[in-house]
Amino acid sequence: MSDIMDLKNDQTLMAISTGDMSWNKTGSWRYMRPLYENKIPPCTVGCPAHEKIPQYFALVKEKKYKEAWETILPDNPMPGVTGRVCYHPCENVCNRGEYDETIAIHNMERFVADQNLDNHIPEYLVSKEKREEKVAIIGSGPAGLSAAYQLVRQGFKVTVFESANEAGGMLRIGIPSYRLPREILDKEIDDIKRLGVEIRAGITIGKDLPLSNLQKNFDAVLIAVGAYKSWGMQIPGEELKGIRSGLDYLKQYNLQEQATTGKNVVVVGGGNTAIDTARSALRMGAEKVTIVYRRSRAEMPAVPEEIEDAKKEGVQFVFLANPIAFHGNGSVQEVELIKMELGEPDKSGRRRPNPVKGSEYRIEADQVLLAIGEVPDLEFTEGQFKLLHDRLNLDNGQMTSQKGIFACGDAANGPIGTVVDAIATGHRAATAIGQYLRNGKVALNGKMESGVPFDTINLDYFVNEPRPKEQQHHPETLKENFEEVNLGITIEDALNEANRCFSCGTCTYCDNCLIFCPDVAIHLDPVKHEYIIDYDYCKGCGVCVHECPRNAMAFEEELKWNK
């Protein structure tokens, strides 16, 4: 080895400092400051319940399924339900969709829930502090259950009144079991009950007990009665036998396990109720089921996957047609349709259907099920509340026009029509009630801001990979077969999916910032388990910010900090 190098005699071959450079606090050069800062991903914003999606994915990666489940629970006590039936608005905004295919978030949610069928909501999620105030909730649909759960977590005493004999609302009455097996529903409701929520089934408020009674005996009341009154069509022949609301039909089947079903069934409507009604009718023995919808396929509000499944099962579709009369001799025999064409977009942004003069024609039917929309049945309120579009009008704090009476879910204005909206508004109502009971005032947080944008993801760190395909089971003969159709994804797919997620704005401890920092100014705090930036030495080059694959680093002008 060469001995020419000799620091002491100033004989080194190249410029080498005699000591280390720790005296040189390069932090003073900085005019931009990196900040280790987790941000909200778009999926969390898109999920009305604001589930911490990348956070529980991180636990799935480590196969910590129980911890993953417990990460979902504070926002949603029923992931087994939503993982199956939620229309997953989270996925519509998933950043990965701009790269290849969106993350199969609802499949992941179901996967996590299904790994925890033997576990119960842990006690630590419930506040130790117990409160004396009592809250009455009318309705045990997802809105009422979610609110009950959140209120019990805050330490309140909660009683839920439910007119049906079992809790669950539309989850039990409306949604067919081939989409939501009752064991799953029962399990998740039972988990909520275990925390001390009292459910008094078989009591209809307004009939068995007046609302005023609740007002007297409880410190707050929450109305979560959903929307049960079906709209009629107001056309000739509607009174004929064999014509009824699709929801009634489903309800009858779901609660009594039987409902009269024709051979040749026409379902009117384009939403999910229509699809569920049609698919259920096939299972109940109908030989032919036709959905009649006044707009085209593109305008159908039902989720595409379910339209597909309905087609697979043999449901027929007649688009751009609307019933104008029903004909028959006591019982319905024919439906008279008029052809429609699409005009200018209406308020909903969908093109308005207009009848085509002289295009009337008839189709045969021995049963017609109407699924054209529902509104809440608010008779029990005796007209004491302000309404908007037939629903309870609320202030910013989920309170109705009556002090101390709150509302949520499909019964009230606000985001409606889905299970997760009901869970989310139930949560908000519970927070509002908690604030109201503690200090008489309600101040809820505003809307969640939009999540980390796609263009801040460093795509160099990701490769294209397909989204997993959910396994399905389509039985040979549908008759009497209410087995679950969607079977979820495999463990391998779930693990892969957890890795495919960009984890937008959410640190995964990939160490990139630490590795890339040219000043070795980033350390991992082993106790707090977070990265610490040593601002004595960080000179603000921004490499860590750039090399963070997922925008869990922010970059701000130093001036802002020096003020």
Next chain:
Amino acid sequence: MEQIMNETMSKYFNPETTASIKVMEGTHAASQAVKLARVKVISAYPITPQTSIVEKLSELCASGEIDAEFIKVESEHSAMASVVGAESAGVRSFTATSSQGLALMHEILHWAAGARLPIVMVNVNRALAPAWNIWVEQTDSLAQRDTGWIQFYCESNQEVLDMVLQAYRLAEQVMLPVMINLDAFFLSHTSEPVALPKQELVDQFLPPYNPKYKMELEGGHAFGGLAMPDSYMELRYKMQKSMEEAERLIPIVAEEYDHIIGRHHGTFLENYRVADADYLLMTSGTISGTSRIVVDSYREKGIKLGMIKVRTFRPFPTKAIREAVKNAKKVGVIDRNISFGQSGIFFSEAKAALYNAEHRPLMNGYVAGLGGRDVTPETISEIVDHLIASEKGQDLIWIGVKK
């Protein structure tokens, strides 16, 4: 093995020191040398015709036959930067490139040398674009003349393997990087028998690398910082001194290698029938093999022709060349390269080396075989005839250009 080896072969492939003899391309000879040198970090970006060096190395790393970190990069600039980093941390490292890739490394070549990092790089000599051309020419490496890198030019696949090993030994003593050059395709993709020396002998020849100063977490130093006008020049002076030291050590390393492994490829020059020659060809790379045949044929005709094969370009073998040409009347330098606006590069260097010499033969500079064009015995004979007939030296004579 002994049975199939005839006497001359066994002289070249010493069975005592050889683990196995394999027929392989020049690129793979380089890869095998890297394995034998127990390199710890490899970083390279593929470029034809270097690619098979890197492919082989990545295979050897993947299979665990080489215990090295293989750093994938997005450019040659980064490849060189990576090995600069690794060597700064005191780890023996390797990279390889060619042509445009080498050109892209240029900035870091200076850094590697200035930081006194004994990196070894194999460069496959290939013409520069445009026009695109993947065949042999030396302009790529010769253009890196002033970066402070030691440069060797090889003539056989065996020489490539042996020189990579010698390069580490040399580099780690003088703390300067070394570039081993081989001709595109004529060597890189031509298979020849290559003896792989026994690992324990290589280990004996090449001890583990353990530099005096390296980047460490404990007791850190800052490397390559600012040197003011009052100290910078001394650092440059030391680089030159180390080059001179390299000149002293090249024959010693070659001898050590011969002693342990049993093979010697010459030092700065390989002199072929030089002693009594009137006329000398000066060559480098694979043209030398063809020239040897031409020399023999002229000798048969009674013409005293000889050949000098130049093996080192930096340090430039000024002394050795002066010694070799001291009895010659005329010297013709064949350059497979060109410095535009001047002449062939070996020619201008050799001519400069002789200006202050006592004996200055007539010198002609021939440029031939650019972009991989064949230089055949006929081409070389044309050069020799021209040289013999010349009455005055000429700096730039184009051979075989279509007019």
